[in-house]
Amino acid sequence: MAKYDRIYNFSAGPSMLPLSVLEKAAGEMFNYHGTGESVMEMSHRSAEFQAIIDKAESDLRDLLCIPDNYKVLFLQGGGTLQFSMVPMNLLRNTGKADYILTGSWAKKAYEEACKFGDIKVAASSEDDQFSYIPVCGREDFRADADYVYICYNNTIFGTHYPYIPDTGDIPLVADMSSCFLSEEIDVSRFGLIFAGAQKNVAPAGVTIVIIREDLIGHAGEKTPVYLDYKIHADKGSMYNTPPCYTIYIAGLVFEYLKSIGGLSEMHRMDVEKAGKLYDYLDSTDFYKTTTDPKDRSLMNITFVTGDKELDAKFVEEARAQGMANLKGHRSVGGIRASLYNAMPPEGVDKLVAFMKKFETENK
Numbered sequence: 001m002a003k004y005d006r007i008y009n010f011s012a013g014p015s016m017l018p019l020s021v022l023e024k025a026a027g028e029m030f031n032y033h034g035t036g037e038s039v040m041e042m043s044h045r046s047a048e049f050q051a052i053i054d055k056a057e058s059d060l061r062d063l064l065c066i067p068d069n070y071k072v073l074f075l076q077g078g079g080t081l082q083f084s085m086v087p088m089n090l091l092r093n094t095g096k097a098d099y100i101l102t103g104s105w106a107k108k109a110y111e112e113a114c115k116f117g118d119i120k121v122a123a124s125s126e127d128d129q130f131s132y133i134p135v136c137g138r139e140d141f142r143a144d145a146d147y148v149y150i151c152y153n154n155t156i157f158g159t160h161y162p163y164i165p166d167t168g169d170i171p172l173v174a175d176m177s178s179c180f181l182s183e184e185i186d187v188s189r190f191g192l193i194f195a196g197a198q199k200n201v202a203p204a205g206v207t208i209v210i211i212r213e214d215l216i217g218h219a220g221e222k223t224p225v226y227l228d229y230k231i232h233a234d235k236g237s238m239y240n241t242p243p244c245y246t247i248y249i250a251g252l253v254f255e256y257l258k259s260i261g262g263l264s265e266m267h268r269m270d271v272e273k274a275g276k277l278y279d280y281l282d283s284t285d286f287y288k289t290t291t292d293p294k295d296r297s298l299m300n301i302t303f304v305t306g307d308k309e310l311d312a313k314f315v316e317e318a319r320a321q322g323m324a325n326l327k328g329h330r331s332v333g334g335i336r337a338s339l340y341n342a343m344p345p346e347g348v349d350k351l352v353a354f355m356k357k358f359e360t361e362n363k
């Protein structure tokens with residue numbers, strides 16, 4: 001880190017990328033593999049770019065053990081466009097879908113879906129400021145729902161599902177934007193998984209969709225062409241110009257994850273990093289966590305001092321010491337440390353040391 005004088009960026013997104021990925025991209029910037037051009041300048045129809053997207057997909061399939069009956073799509077529009085595309089494509093029989101509300105992103109997805117069908121809130125933790133994950137099973141969902149929707153990791157509130165809801169035969173849709181590739185996932189339990197890249201995968205610009213094949217091809221006739229999963233599945237994510245450079249960086253991140261031993265190893269490191277911070281938070285009364293311990297996120301860790309001015313002072317002093325973006329989301333305040341995959345363990349050590357000192361000085 002010292003070599004480049006970099007900060008530790010605790011932002012919820014866009015966030016840090018592995019230094020080795022940035023170095024590799026920098027090295028390939030002016031002349032990618034002897035082509036005489038950068039990936040930014042390259043035709044998306046070239047053999048070189050085809051090789052880049054093919055390898056990215058195949059490495060992602062390896063990392064997540066994605067079954068053959070699932071398509072991987074590289075789309076644009078962020079997580080937000082998926083809030084619309086999911087109902088437009090998946091409300092295919094009864095027009096009913098059940099949503100579990102566990103935070104702002106789930107709520108936004110729900111509000112958007114309400115434009116398209118008969119959408120029900122199956123459960124919600126809004127009664128307690130989204131501090132926990134409701135426990136739901138088959139009996140909580142309408143048997144004829146076209147899908148059930150969850151937000152697997154709640155970026156703003158700092159919670160994560162400790163379980164995968166059993167929906168029986170109803171396809172389960174999960175927004176994994178802020179925990180994608182931080183753990184192994186049994187993809188076959190889901191009908192559709194999506195993740196915007198800028199939290200844990202790549203720069204902003206690409207959204208990864210993993211969708212079971214039987215859920216493709218049901219969009220209504222008037223669906224705008226870009227919003228139909230089928231066009232992207234049929235054209236290998238190249239119906240139009242894809243976000244080439246972002247896909248390339250995502251591919252480098254997938255390579256990096258494979259090189260360190262895959263998602264089980266990544267998860268072990270994430271558990272260790274988050275564990276250090278939670279252990280300290282649990283050992284002091286000065287800072288208070290805002291989430292139910294059994295539903296804690298490894299990626300987004302939220303806490304408060306109980307005094308807004310002190311929270312602000314904390315964020316400011318940390319920034320001055322090279323630890324950036326610790327302010328909680330504007331809708332909830334407080335402090336939030338996002339410890340995504342690329343946050344080095346040293347960043348967490350530095351944060352905890354700072355927190356101890358800040359506690360002593362401000363108690």
Ligand SMILES: *Cc1c(COP(=O)(O)O)cnc(C)c1O
Nearest residue numbers: 078079080105155175177178196
């Ligand atoms: C950031 C985020 C989004 C929104 O992503 P955009 O790419 O900005 O549209 C959606 N869901 C979750 C869980 C997020 O963290």
